[in-house]
Amino acid sequence: MARIVIVGAGFGGIAVAAALVRAGFDDLVLLEKGDRIGGVWRDNTYPGCGCDIPAPLYSYSFAPNPLWSRRFPPRREILGYLQDFADRWGLLPRVRLNARVTGAGWDEATGRWRVSTADGGEIVADVVIPAVGQLSSPVVPALRGAERFEGPAVHTARWPEGLTVDGLNVGVIGTGASAIQLVPAIAGRAGRVTVFQRTPPWTLPKPDRRYGRARKAIYGRFPGLTRLPRLGMWGMTWVAGRAVTGHRVAGTLLRVLSNAQRNVQVRDRALRARVTPVEPMGCKRVLFTNAWYPALRRPDVDLVTAPIDEVTPAGVRTSDGAEHPCDVLVYATGFDAVDFLVPIRITGRDGRELSGEWRDGAFAYLGMAVPGFPNLFLMYGPNTNTGNSSVIYFHEAQARHIVQAVRLIAAGGRPLEVRRDRSDSYDAEMQRRLAASVWTGCRSWYRTATGRIVTNWPGMAAEYRRRTRRLRPADYGRSPE
Ligand code: NAP
Numbered sequence: 001m002a003r004i005v006i007v008g009a010g011f012g013g014i015a016v017a018a019a020l021v022r023a024g025f026d027d028l029v030l031l032e033k034g035d036r037i038g039g040v041w042r043d044n045t046y047p048g049c050g051c052d053i054p055a056p057l058y059s060y061s062f063a064p065n066p067l068w069s070r071r072f073p074p075r076r077e078i079l080g081y082l083q084d085f086a087d088r089w090g091l092l093p094r095v096r097l098n099a100r101v102t103g104a105g106w107d108e109a110t111g112r113w114r115v116s117t118a119d120g121g122e123i124v125a126d127v128v129i130p131a132v133g134q135l136s137s138p139v140v141p142a143l144r145g146a147e148r149f150e151g152p153a154v155h156t157a158r159w160p161e162g163l164t165v166d167g168l169n170v171g172v173i174g175t176g177a178s179a180i181q182l183v184p185a186i187a188g189r190a191g192r193v194t195v196f197q198r199t200p201p202w203t204l205p206k207p208d209r210r211y212g213r214a215r216k217a218i219y220g221r222f223p224g225l226t227r228l229p230r231l232g233m234w235g236m237t238w239v240a241g242r243a244v245t246g247h248r249v250a251g252t253l254l255r256v257l258s259n260a261q262r263n264v265q266v267r268d269r270a271l272r273a274r275v276t277p278v279e280p281m282g283c284k285r286v287l288f289t290n291a292w293y294p295a296l297r298r299p300d301v302d303l304v305t306a307p308i309d310e311v312t313p314a315g316v317r318t319s320d321g322a323e324h325p326c327d328v329l330v331y332a333t334g335f336d337a338v339d340f341l342v343p344i345r346i347t348g349r350d351g352r353e354l355s356g357e358w359r360d361g362a363f364a365y366l367g368m369a370v371p372g373f374p375n376l377f378l379m380y381g382p383n384t385n386t387g388n389s390s391v392i393y394f395h396e397a398q399a400r401h402i403v404q405a406v407r408l409i410a411a412g413g414r415p416l417e418v419r420r421d422r423s424d425s426y427d428a429e430m431q432r433r434l435a436a437s438v439w440t441g442c443r444s445w446y447r448t449a450t451g452r453i454v455t456n457w458p459g460m461a462a463e464y465r466r467r468t469r470r471l472r473p474a475d476y477g478r479s480p481e
Pocket of ligand 1: 050051088138156177178198199
């Protein structure tokens with residue numbers, strides 16, 4: 001029997017824990033730094049936060065939820081789904097809350113990991129599964145004068161409990177997925193919203209709709225039917241996936257749709273020019289929204305496109321000399337996604353540090369295994385992000401693969417380590433394909449400072465599932481069974 005430590009109790013950690021328990025590996029503990037489970041859905045409490053992937057797909061395939069209130073539900077509902085799932089699967093007692101992992105070291109003598117926590121504790125484990133997500137470290141840019149700002153300055157992922165912006169002048173820096181949800185939610189309630197845009201995003205109409213009582217009753221009685229909307233949503237994300245992976249017709253279709261949305265929703269030519277994207281579509285995440293442009297059209301919302309010069313005690317000054325008074329400043333400026341696992345210090349064979357191995361950019365075989373780090377498997381690791389499909393689909397594929405790995409470890413009684421040559425050729429393939437992808441077309445959270453794309457999977461989601469479905473023992477230096 002293997003003792004397993006999972007680091008993080010968000011969707012990834014919970015997915016792999018459920019799969020392991022189902023496979024009979026129940027000597028496991030989830031170490032969670034927060035005071036409750038939920039990952040990004042616990043952390044992101046900004047007004048308007050919700051899912052931008054349809055819920056029938058943004059849920060575990062084997063645990064459909066007939067009760068979603070709508071196709072794109074708010075964050076509270078998604079968090080509730082995850083908590084309910086963890087509860088029903090008996091996972092909550094296995095979660096240790098407020099347990100911040102600081103490091104993990106491979107002990108060659110015992111063939112086990114020593115996992116240390118911030119409170120000075122240590123847990124010995126056969127297998128370690130970091131499941132800390134890609135979007136858990138908020139980035140606040142170093143703007144001149146920021147420390148002098150006299151009002152609250154908050155990052156979207158650290159929205160303080162009880163902060164309301166009603167009647168206040170709110171400055172929002174950024175126009176990514178977080179900002180396009182936040183701004184429409186506070187426009188009209190805030191006194192004035194000033195949006196500081198550096199790059200206009202590509203958008204698409206959000207095919208959202210309320211789910212009625214009859215639907216919930218039918219799906220509640222026949223949960224198997226939930227496969228139908230899941231299939232429908234799969235088809236929709238498939239087109240988006242084809243578009244960003246280079247399919248001409250799908251790409252053109254989405255561009256036409258996006259342009260039509262902008263043309264219909266923004267009649268004012270000057271405003272339209274300022275919100276018209278300049279980067280290739282798909283190079284950053286394409287954003288589903290029906291409310292972004294209508295919010296920007298409001299008389300109490302200003303779109304500022306002049307670059308920020310500095311933050312002043314009372315607001316923001318832009319390079320054109322204009323002063324924009326703000327009572328509250330919101331940084332919707334995203335996350336550090338490329339420094340995987342930082343600040344956890346992981347030391348593998350021969351004292352090798354994972355951060356050192358990854359100094360030129362993170363890599364992992366199938367996004368999960370790194371040579372020199374036996375019995376360590378990542379959830380949502382390097383090159384497994386998807387901008388168009390559901391990351392939970394990837395989680396399930398990873399969980400299935402990791403269960404097979406743990407089976408081999410438990411059966412063989414010796415560590416499992418991916419072969420370096422397999423890992424190298426896999427990484428070369430990833431980077432070759434990514435070099436020809438749309439994501440090279442701009443700067444984004446997908447890329448390191450040197451331009452290497454370390455977050456995204458280059459193909460379609462189904463390909464990832466196919467390639468991870470059966471673990472090949474030979475990849476790990478084992479003879480085929
Ligand atoms: P983001 O996509 O990285 O957007 C950050 C925004 O801040 C960009 O508009 C960026 O401009 C701007 N920015 C950064 N530094 C700046 C500076 N110094 N001055 C001016 N502007 C600056 O971050 P995000 O919106 O938080 O989204 C991150 C990811 O989280 C998304 O791609 C998505 O995967 C996930 N997310 C998902 C949901 C959901 O519904 N499921 C919701 C929110 C977020 P540039 O474009 O010019 O860099």
